[in-house]
Amino acid sequence: MDSIGTGSYAKVVENGVQAIEEVNQLRSSGYSKEDIYVISHDQEREERIADIADSNEVGLSEEGLFGTMANLFRSRGDELRSKITSLGFNDAEADFYEKELDRGKVLVIARRARLI
Template identity: 45%
Template sequence: MISNISVENAVQAKNQIEKLESQGLSRDNIYIFAHGDEREEDIADALHTAEVGIKEQGFFRSMKNYVVARGNELRSQMEAVGLSKEEAAQAEKELDQGKLIIIARTLQ
């Protein structure tokens, strides 16, 4: 199961992540996305959430993301953790508005 949550700021993100944790999800299965790469890293580090890497994307997709535009990279990463192309495109539009996207997945 994949949860896709849009929030306005890091405080709301922290609250949502704590809520997900109280439902039994591990922070290793919670990802946070921001349009700005540095903002995303800072918030993920502060909230101790997982980062999308080779494990989720595979080697070739991961390498490709180093040379594509940030929007393409974000959509690719969101798809790698479970969103459909359409869901990733919609989530990226919300990122364009300055929101944060939290994606939580339960392993089945």
């Protein structure tokens, strides 16, 4: 499932290699490192892919202090859904993407930086 709508784009891919390819395609279409996020159910895998692809990870600036602190006490599934919703997706979309992550897939999300 690809999603373009709320200002965010998401694509579920099968593995890290496809995630890196997707990040590269997004970068060539004008997205910057700060616009692209990689999410995996396995946190170490997520960090490796994000590092190799030179993409961003969801953190304090996306979730805010409360969301980041709350993640310390959440299950990994709840944490992932929180991260996905912080990037502009609704609860139903976050549930769908989290289930795909449970299956070992990788989620690549891109969004344009907000102007303040």
